[in-house]
Amino acid sequence: MIHLYDLSFDELAELVAEYGQPAYRATQIWHWLYTAKAGAIDDMTNLPKALRQRLAATARVGCMAVVAEQTAHDGTHKRLYRLPDGQLIESVLMRYADGRRTACISTQAGCAMGCVFCATGQMGFARHLSVGEILEQVVHFARQLEADGERLSNVVLMGMGEPLHNYDATLAAITRMTAPDGLGIGQRHITLSSVGLVPAIRRFADEKLQVGLAISLHATDDAARSALLPVNHRWPIEELMEACRYYIEQTGRRVTFEWALIHGKTDTLAEAEALGQLLSDILCHVNVIPLNPPDGDEGTPSDPERVQRFMDTLRSYGVSSSVRVRRGIEIDAGCGQLKAAVLRQPPGD
Numbered sequence: 377m378i379h380l381y382d383l384s385f386d387e388l389a390e391l392v393a394e395y396g397q398p399a400y401r402a403t404q405i406w407h408w409l410y411t412a413k414a415g416a417i418d419d420m421t422n423l424p425k426a427l428r429q430r431l432a433a434t435a436r437v438g439c440m441a442v443v444a445e446q447t448a449h450d451g452t453h454k455r456l457y458r459l460p461d462g463q464l465i466e467s468v469l470m471r472y473a474d475g476r477r478t479a480c481i482s483t484q485a486g487c488a489m490g491c492v493f494c495a496t497g498q499m500g501f502a503r504h505l506s507v508g509e510i511l512e513q514v515v516h517f518a519r520q521l522e523a524d525g526e527r528l529s530n531v532v533l534m535g536m537g538e539p540l541h542n543y544d545a546t547l548a549a550i551t552r553m554t555a556p557d558g559l560g561i562g563q564r565h566i567t568l569s570s571v572g573l574v575p576a577i578r579r580f581a582d583e584k585l586q587v588g589l590a591i592s593l594h595a596t597d598d599a600a601r602s603a604l605l606p607v608n609h610r611w612p613i614e615e616l617m618e619a620c621r622y623y624i625e626q627t628g629r630r631v632t633f634e635w636a637l638i639h640g641k642t643d644t645l646a647e648a649e650a651l652g653q654l655l656s657d658i659l660c661h662v663n664v665i666p667l668n669p670p671d672g673d674e675g676t677p678s679d680p681e682r683v684q685r686f687m688d689t690l691r692s693y694g695v696s697s698s699v700r701v702r703r704g705i706e707i708d709a710g711c712g713q714l715k716a717a718v719l720r721q722p723p724g725d
């Protein structure tokens with residue numbers, strides 16, 4: 377079965393030609409997929425019935441079945457999809473008071489990066505998602521919002537998987553999300569989150585897109601970072617920072633660094649100073665993410681004074697930061713559940 381969202385426009389045009397149909401049918405189908413966001417081939421009412429039947433026999437609009445859904449009190453909506461081969465992936469829709477509607481989507485089933493804090497990482501890598509499987513997650517939320525008179529405004533690639541490990545499909549999906557005849561989402565409204573695949577960051581920089589880059593940093597020295605993010609063994613912090621500088625040079629965009637804040641562990645003055653020094657000459661912004669400890673006595677969340685001290689210290693190095701409010705579920709630490717491993721770090725002041 378052909379997944380229509382897997383096809384580029386040229387591939388769709390070829391399919392339509394194979395069916396002996398005039399070329400403008402491809403434009404019509406494309407419009408149904410990306411503008412009208414039709415849920416089924418039968419909804420494409422300006423196609424002749426015979427073409428719809430032919431398409432329905434060989435292709436489908438989507439391939440993912442919703443197997444579970446949850447809505448948190450703040451409106452955050454989480455979905456679990458089953459793919460045709462049985463793999464399960466998650467997407468999340470976040471609703472913000474300022475009207476933003478942000479989809480957090482997955483790029484892989486499982487993940488090869490092995491971040492010790494992350495449930496997905498512990499599952500291991502199953503496979504890359506196809507372009508269509510990445511896009512379909514976005515389309516599902518966009519369709520749902522449009523039915524309610526709203527619009528999907530932002531996309532963050534922070535769900536399951538490391539987007540830059542699935543480079544080609546991720547790039548193709550971003551291209552179609554942002555194309556005027558695609559989903560029409562502004563490049564600046566898309567953020568890709570990475571644990572730091574240095575060669576892929578450089579390649580992505582060379583695309584010269586205006587897509588935001590977020591890096592899960594979480595530690596300032598290689599030993600601590602490697603303990604959390606094994607990818608750091610391969611590409612240590614200094615190389616990562618050079619790649620981030622290159623991204624900034626090529627795109628003119630600042631890089632966002634994610635930093636999980638745990639009382640007495642990652643919110644200390646020493647940590648703030650080390651982070652300020654590391655980032656002082658980089659055009660960047662730090663998202664500090666105060667994390668609640670899990671049930672039990674492993675720690676306490678950073679209180680507002682410590683959060684403020686941390687941010688003030690960063691500011692003294694010329695580094696801007698803001699607190700990211702966690703939404704409904706634990707997705708905000710950057711594609712995983714960060715807190716467990718951070719809590720295992722030795723205490724500071």
Ligand code: SF4
Nearest residue numbers: 487491494497711712
């Ligand atoms: S945190 Fe992200 S990159 Fe790391 S293992 Fe989890 S999904 Fe993969």
